[in-house]
Amino acid sequence: MNVLVIGGAGYIGSHVSRVLLDRGHKVTVFDNLSSGCKENLFDEAAFVEGDILDTAALSKVMNGGFHALIHLAAFKAAGESMTHPEKYSVNNITGTLNILNCAAATGIKAVVFSSSAAVYGEPKYLPMDENHPLNPENYYGFTKLEIERFLDWYDKLKGVRYAALRYFNAAGYDAKGRVTGLERNPANLLPIIMEVAAGVREKLEIFGDDWDTQDGTCIRDYVHVSDLAQAHALALEHLVKEGKSFTVNLGSENGISVKSMLETARAVTGRSIPAVIAPRRAGDPVKVVASSSKARELLGWKACSSDVETLISSTWNIYQKHF
Numbered sequence: 001m002n003v004l005v006i007g008g009a010g011y012i013g014s015h016v017s018r019v020l021l022d023r024g025h026k027v028t029v030f031d032n033l034s035s036g037c038k039e040n041l042f043d044e045a046a047f048v049e050g051d052i053l054d055t056a057a058l059s060k061v062m063n064g065g066f067h068a069l070i071h072l073a074a075f076k077a078a079g080e081s082m083t084h085p086e087k088y089s090v091n092n093i094t095g096t097l098n099i100l101n102c103a104a105a106t107g108i109k110a111v112v113f114s115s116s117a118a119v120y121g122e123p124k125y126l127p128m129d130e131n132h133p134l135n136p137e138n139y140y141g142f143t144k145l146e147i148e149r150f151l152d153w154y155d156k157l158k159g160v161r162y163a164a165l166r167y168f169n170a171a172g173y174d175a176k177g178r179v180t181g182l183e184r185n186p187a188n189l190l191p192i193i194m195e196v197a198a199g200v201r202e203k204l205e206i207f208g209d210d211w212d213t214q215d216g217t218c219i220r221d222y223v224h225v226s227d228l229a230q231a232h233a234l235a236l237e238h239l240v241k242e243g244k245s246f247t248v249n250l251g252s253e254n255g256i257s258v259k260s261m262l263e264t265a266r267a268v269t270g271r272s273i274p275a276v277i278a279p280r281r282a283g284d285p286v287k288v289v290a291s292s293s294k295a296r297e298l299l300g301w302k303a304c305s306s307d308v309e310t311l312i313s314s315t316w317n318i319y320q321k322h323f
């Protein structure tokens with residue numbers, strides 16, 4: 001297939017592009033390089049620098065005879081979304097509507113959307129499946145949920161079929177070291193641990209050690225980015241073949257605590273990785289674990305590389321190249 005990957009120079013997008021190329025698809029990356037980097041582009045893929053707020057640029061690239069597109073071009077920092085909602089409104093919502101309007105106008109009938117477990121909010125039960133109540137607790141999650149609703153309407157009104165992939169916590173790097181660009185200003189646990197291990201950051205802050213868990217720290221469901229990338233390819237191929245929209249969770253179905261991630265990182269890196277206990281953050285759930293049974297049944301997908309050792313070792317391999 002001829003696939004347009006919007007946001008394909010970013011952390012997840014570059015892994016998705018790599019898997020699509022490995023599976024024999026033709027790939028064009030469209031990215032404004034605001035958070036992605038040229039280091040994450042591949043020689044086999046075409047690259048067009050452009051912004052999803054530029055409708056003329058979108059329209060021009062989308063007239064390239066694509067069978068489908070993958071949309072990974074949203075801002076994703078939950079904390080920032082609460083202080084700068086206008087930034088997230090314009091990029092995530094307006095930008096996505098631009099993509100959908102151009103897709104409908106140029107005849108692209110299949111869209112794979114990078115959604116988020118943030119659409120669920122505080123867990124009402126575990127593991128969280130696709131029927132879990134939708135009640136986002138940050139503006140970022142709200143934008144993702146609104147986009148899913150827009151997708152549903154464009155399916156009904158314009159015949160644009162979609163796959164909405166609700167990620168849990170993406171982590172890790174390509175095992176073969178083919179993606180080497182680091183995230184800029186990371187806000188997630190593992191890259192922060194890596195920055196401390198590499199001496200870029202002084203210490204790790206652990207937000208509370210008195211939670212109701214075995215070691216007192218919060219538990220999250222981490223899924224390896226290469227597993228996520230495989231899911232995008234499988235979702236795309238299923239969507240084009242079956243022509244029916246769907247929504248699935250993508251998680252490992254296992255929880256990893258902050259302390260477990262830290263202690264494993266110390267063992268893998270051989271570094272002390274200083275850490276301090278900080279106050280709890282408002283809105284942090286104690287535990288989040290996914291059910292990915294629907295993705296397993298529909299796509300034949302499961303997280304194969306999402307154990308804590310692989311997550312950390314594959315990431316450390318890349319950080320060592322930079323620092």
